[in-house]
Amino acid sequence: MRPQVHKLPSYLQDTTDYLxxxxxxxxLLPDTLLVSLDVKSLYTNIPHNEGIQSCRExxxxxTVDNPPTHFLVQLLELVLKLNNFEFHGGKLPPN
Incomplete structure (x- = not known):
């Protein structure tokens, strides 16, 4: 996804790129509030269908569609929908 994300008009590489x-x-309008955040491990926290649709778009x-979009979508569905993972080694955190 990284090469595609870099081409999106909303992509900002860093502070210098933003400036x-x-x-x-x-x-900007006077009441505009600028917000910045870093995202890590987002795939476990996004709605899968919407994420897949965004990637498809x-x-x-x-400009180069190899591998084909439908193939990439199938791979993404496998990762998002058929992936098992453990949190804290499968144990519940203490209360």
């Missing part, structure tokens, strides 16, 4: 893009854009606009 360059913000200088080239319209001024990003893959559909690729």
């Amino acid at each position: 360059i893009k913000s200088k080239a854009s319209e001024p 990003a893959w559909e606009i690729r």
Whole structure:
């Protein structure tokens, strides 16, 4: 996904990238609140169907469609829907 994410108009690489893009854009409205966050291990926390649809849309606009989008979607469904994992070694955390 990384190569596709870098091509999205909303993608910001870092603070310098943001500053360059913000200088080239319209001024922000006075009450605008800018928020930044880092995301780690997002795939366990996203709605799977919406995540798959977003990936499908990003893959559909690729200039090189090899492997085909339907194949990538099938792989993504396997990872998201048929993946078993353990949290804290399968034990519940203490109360």
